[in-house]
Amino acid sequence: TQLLEQSPQFLSIQEGENLTVYCNSSSVFSSLQWYRQEPGEGPVLLVTVVTGGEVKKLKRLTFQFGDARKDSSLHITAAQPGDTGLYLCAGGLSSGSARQLTFGSGTQLTVLP
């Protein structure tokens, strides 16, 4: 069974601060995605990374895939209240099985104005 552990589980910061959340596994993934979920809604895909060491930027969000493709980080610069939400990572396998994504337990981020 592939497990993805996210840390921290909860994070509360002031507007303007920087933060990093982590997604770690002992398994190698062919791809890794980050999603953001707001209360009462489904998760929304933010980014997919597929190459070890890959870095992608989405405005103030920077995503990195570990060299060994076992871990990833999400860094937010100058956080805003609109960044508040549950951040989920998910790892994809290339086995061809329809059951291909494993989701992490999530990081609940609260950005205070």
Next chain:
Amino acid sequence: SQTIHQWPATLVQPVGSPLSLECTVEGTSNPNLYWYRQAAGRGLQLLFYSVGIGQISSEVPQNLSASRPQDRQFILSSKKLLLSDSGFYLCARYSRTGSEAFFGQGTRLTVV
């Protein structure tokens, strides 16, 4: 565009009552479809997935069942709800490569 519809958005049901949650997908054919359950503020537990009409794979044995009567329709059911069935239920389809998931708006089920 490809859209996933789920209904109802919220549901309050008594213990022992039946359940039927429906998910329909627009804009794509023969999608792989998934039912997840999510506890408050936590990760997603995969319940069922389907690669085609009439094909259901169960990930967690429990009080629920799923059916896929049509290519773009995926239904989650129960004959008798338990208190522990309360949660946020999400329907999803995967991209063609299986590397990304796209979710519906979810159904908040409260069993009382």
